[in-house]
Amino acid sequence: MRFFSFKGGVHPPEMKELAEDKPVQKAEIPSTLTVPLVQHIGAPCTATVEAGQTVKEGQVIGAAQAFVTAPVHAPIAGKVKKIEPTLHPLGMKAMSVIIEGEGEGQKEYLPPLGDDPLRIDVKTMLERVQQAGIVGMGGATFPAHVKFSPPKEKRITTFIINGCECEPYLTADYRIMLERGEDVLLGTKMIAKILGVERTIIGVEENKPEAVENLRRLAANSRGEVQVLATKYPQGAEKVLIKALLDREVPSGGLPMDVGVVVSNVGTALAVCEAVRDGKPLIERVVTVTGNGVKTSNNFLARIGTSLQNLVDQAGGTVGIVGKLIMGGPMMGLAQSSFEVPVIKGTSGIVVLQQEVFMHEGYMPCIKCSFCVQACPVRLIPSRLSILAEAQDWKQAEMYGANDCIECGCCTYVCPAKRPIVQLIKTTKSMLRKLKAREK
Amino acid sequence: MGKEADALILSTSPHIKSTESVQKIMASVIVTLIPAMAFSVYQFGLYVLAMYVVSVATCLISEYLVVRWRKRPFSLSDGSAALTGILLVMVLPPKFPLYGVALGAVVSIVIGKQIFGGIGYNIFNPALIGRAFLAAAYPVWITSWVDPRIGVSSVTGATPLAQMKFDAISTPIADLFLGRIAGSVGETSALLLLIGAVYLIVKRYVAWKIPLSIFLTVAVLGGIFHLISPARYPNPLFHLCAGGLMIGALYMATDMVTSPITGRGQIYFGAGIGALVIVIRLFGGLAEGVMYAILFMNALVPLINRGTKPKIFGTGARNE
Numbered sequence: 187m188r189f190f191s192f193k194g195g196v197h198p199p200e201m202k203e204l205a206e207d208k209p210v211q212k213a214e215i216p217s218t219l220t221v222p223l224v225q226h227i228g229a230p231c232t233a234t235v236e237a238g239q240t241v242k243e244g245q246v247i248g249a250a251q252a253f254v255t256a257p258v259h260a261p262i263a264g265k266v267k268k269i270e271p272t273l274h275p276l277g278m279k280a281m282s283v284i285i286e287g288e289g290e291g292q293k294e295y296l297p298p299l300g301d302d303p304l305r306i307d308v309k310t311m312l313e314r315v316q317q318a319g320i321v322g323m324g325g326a327t328f329p330a331h332v333k334f335s336p337p338k339e340k341r342i343t344t345f346i347i348n349g350c351e352c353e354p355y356l357t358a359d360y361r362i363m364l365e366r367g368e369d370v371l372l373g374t375k376m377i378a379k380i381l382g383v384e385r386t387i388i389g390v391e392e393n394k395p396e397a398v399e400n401l402r403r404l405a406a407n408s409r410g411e412v413q414v415l416a417t418k419y420p421q422g423a424e425k426v427l428i429k430a431l432l433d434r435e436v437p438s439g440g441l442p443m444d445v446g447v448v449v450s451n452v453g454t455a456l457a458v459c460e461a462v463r464d465g466k467p468l469i470e471r472v473v474t475v476t477g478n479g480v481k482t483s484n485n486f487l488a489r490i491g492t493s494l495q496n497l498v499d500q501a502g503g504t505v506g507i508v509g510k511l512i513m514g515g516p517m518m519g520l521a522q523s524s525f526e527v528p529v530i531k532g533t534s535g536i537v538v539l540q541q542e543v544f545m546h547e548g549y550m551p552c553i554k555c556s557f558c559v560q561a562c563p564v565r566l567i568p569s570r571l572s573i574l575a576e577a578q579d580w581k582q583a584e585m586y587g588a589n590d591c592i593e594c595g596c597c598t599y600v601c602p603a604k605r606p607i608v609q610l611i612k613t614t615k616s617m618l619r620k621l622k623a624r625e626k
Numbered sequence: 627m628g629k630e631a632d633a634l635i636l637s638t639s640p641h642i643k644s645t646e647s648v649q650k651i652m653a654s655v656i657v658t659l660i661p662a663m664a665f666s667v668y669q670f671g672l673y674v675l676a677m678y679v680v681s682v683a684t685c686l687i688s689e690y691l692v693v694r695w696r697k698r699p700f701s702l703s704d705g706s707a708a709l710t711g712i713l714l715v716m717v718l719p720p721k722f723p724l725y726g727v728a729l730g731a732v733v734s735i736v737i738g739k740q741i742f743g744g745i746g747y748n749i750f751n752p753a754l755i756g757r758a759f760l761a762a763a764y765p766v767w768i769t770s771w772v773d774p775r776i777g778v779s780s781v782t783g784a785t786p787l788a789q790m791k792f793d794a795i796s797t798p799i800a801d802l803f804l805g806r807i808a809g810s811v812g813e814t815s816a817l818l819l820l821i822g823a824v825y826l827i828v829k830r831y832v833a834w835k836i837p838l839s840i841f842l843t844v845a846v847l848g849g850i851f852h853l854i855s856p857a858r859y860p861n862p863l864f865h866l867c868a869g870g871l872m873i874g875a876l877y878m879a880t881d882m883v884t885s886p887i888t889g890r891g892q893i894y895f896g897a898g899i900g901a902l903v904i905v906i907r908l909f910g911g912l913a914e915g916v917m918y919a920i921l922f923m924n925a926l927v928p929l930i931n932r933g934t935k936p937k938i939f940g941t942g943a944r945n946e
Contacts (some may be wrong), residue, residue: 198642198644314725425940435939436939437940438940439941501671507633508634509634514639516640516641517638517642519639520639521636522634537641541633541635543638544643545635545641550648551743551746553648553745553746553882554746554887556888557889559887559888560889564938565936565938565939566938567887567931590941595639598643600637600644601643601644602647602650602651603647603648604643606638608639608640
């Protein structure tokens with residue numbers, strides 16, 4: 187059987203077997219949660235509560251006066267201990283609300299809107315998505331209500347639910363598709379109504395046959411189609427997914443809506459369902475805790491603000507000498523400097539890897555093997571870009587399409603000279619941004 | 627916990643890497659050459675073994691000295707210098723004087739590779755630079771052949787290509803294919819070279835488009851001339867199996883550093899080599915032209931790469 191696919195890409199060891207058969211387990215709620223006020227792309231929130239104040243679970247604790255932003259809610263009922271800058275998963279210090287509480291307490295959810303999307307009007311649903319603080323749960327953390335309200339001139343015809351989960355190790359989306367299939371489909375219907383699309387597709391990689399079967403069974407009498415894609419990284423990268431399913435290329439510098447498409451993660455669909463149907467704001471999410479550096483890999487339903495240390499402990503603690511603590515998957519995730527950083531809305535997984543020799547190795551000059559050229563899903567010449575970056579020839583690198591890089595890391599994964607190609611391209615991009623800012 | 631936190635490695639993604647490495651690639655190429663090397667020692671005697679030893683040793687020493695002098699961190703462990711040493715001997719005649727071999731090895735590494743900046747930066751295939759130097763410096767030795775232990779012996783010990791060109795004597799294809807002929811050390815057995823290269827192609831260490839494009843061009847152009855005048859021009863199979871074409875197409879033209887990085891570029895590159903080989907063999911003053919064909923096309927690689935830059939995702943006009 188042929189699956190939808192794309193040219194290029196890589197096949198890293200999947201490592202999903204560590205956690206794929208572990209049903210999502212409610213994580214124990216720690217007594218202290220650190221909730222950053224920036225958990226999305228866009229305007230940072232300011233605290234709407236004060237130290238010493240008691241909060242209810244689901245109460246807004248941070249908001250901003252802007253369109254591109256998402257409010258932050260109290261994940262538990264308790265007392266605001268402090269509001270201070272803490273270490274953020276992105277590497278900087280960011281303002282956070284620290285809440286002390288005793289697990290589940292008094293709730294302050296939004297009013298439920300019912301489970302029939304046909305009977306709720308679009309504006310109400312969109313408003314709810316915004317109020318519930320929903321962002322892209324795949325890791326991009328772009329505010330969902332912004333994505334769901336494209337400018338009028340962009341007609342959206344297709345809505346794609348991204349169930350690829352092409353990152354090795356991660357199994358959170360897989361478990362959601364297996365255990366919460368109905369809710370995912372309901373959320374999908376809600377988003378489809380908001381967007382007014384004719385077609386919805388759920389794309390799942392071929393290595394998750396049970397998820398495909400489950401969703402197909404549930405979707406049998408609705409309009410949503412479930413399509414199977416080849417297991418290949420980065421199948422779930424937005425642009426790559428659209429190309430594979432619809433053979434449309436998002437124009438250089440453009441967004442999926444430029445080709446009439448909106449893509450959301452399965453986790454986002456679930457969050458939308460819960461927000462609309464149950465009035466539940468985004469205060470918890472499924473997080474895979476896995477890797478050879480943890481004792482028992484598991485999938486947890488964890489409250490936002492839970493420290494990584496806490497979740498790793500619930501997974502039996504660390505094993506061996508930990509080399510890397512990664513938030514997200516191993517291909518695109520962020521290496522963390524401390525176990526104290528909290529789970530945020532975009533935390534799809536925590537991968538703990540034991541230290542290995544290659545993590546310390548240096549790199550060699552490019553030997554022009556062209557492995558990266560073959561692997562690049564957006565048809566760049568990564569080797570050339572890395573050389574241009576070393577020469578600090580930013581302008582030339584721009585001509586070679588540095589800004590089109592989707593930072594999937596395939597080039598760096600395959601490079602036999604172990605060159606940090608993506609890192610060099612990321613540097614190029616940030617230099618180009620600086621140059622552009624200076625020109626203005 | 628504190629201890630662990632101190633040890634956490636911070637670097638950008640991806641946090642996992644494939645198991646490929648430059649060392650592994652070079653080692654694989656060397657291993658696949660062993661059958662052809664063993665056969666060459668059997669065919670032409672132990673003296674050939676001495677040539678390999680001298681060449682590889684000289685390459686390693688030259689590389690070491692230059693790298694040290696340039697204060698570069700890259701050591702000999704990547705295997706590329708040793709590979710150059712082996713390939714150089716494989717394209718030399720079997721009784722080439724040892725000091726000549728050593729000289730060629732120095733030129734290969736110093737002029738062919740290190741002058742450009744070492745591994746990854748050279749424009750021309752280092753082993754072929756060494757051979758080109760020796761061909762110019764010792765024109766008699768470079769065409770002094772030895773009869774093989776098994777195979778057709780000729781009075782002159784001349785190679786099939788020279789016999790074809792200058793005496794109009796043709797050699798049976800089977801002898802060419804199996805290596806029962808006179809010729810350079812490592813180029814005589816097309817079969818053993820092919821077996822090694824197939825492994826490299828499967829491992830993706832050799833870009834199959836390059837040899838395929840060379841073979842097709844040689845076969846088609848050789849075939850056309852053969853049809854025009856079968857008496858004057860040999861048939862395409864002869865072209866494919868004779869001389870340095872096999873080793874050139876499979877092991878020299880496919881050198882990663884000096885060949886194009888785009889798929890389309892690799893096809894053009896191979897076609898250019900194939901065409902030049904036929905032109906030199908049929909109309910040039912030399913019996914064999916693989917070396918110059920490859921060196922010439924090496925020089926065009928930057929241009930080919932630029933001209934065949936793939937169209938970046940989202941810059942076409944194929945959208946609905």
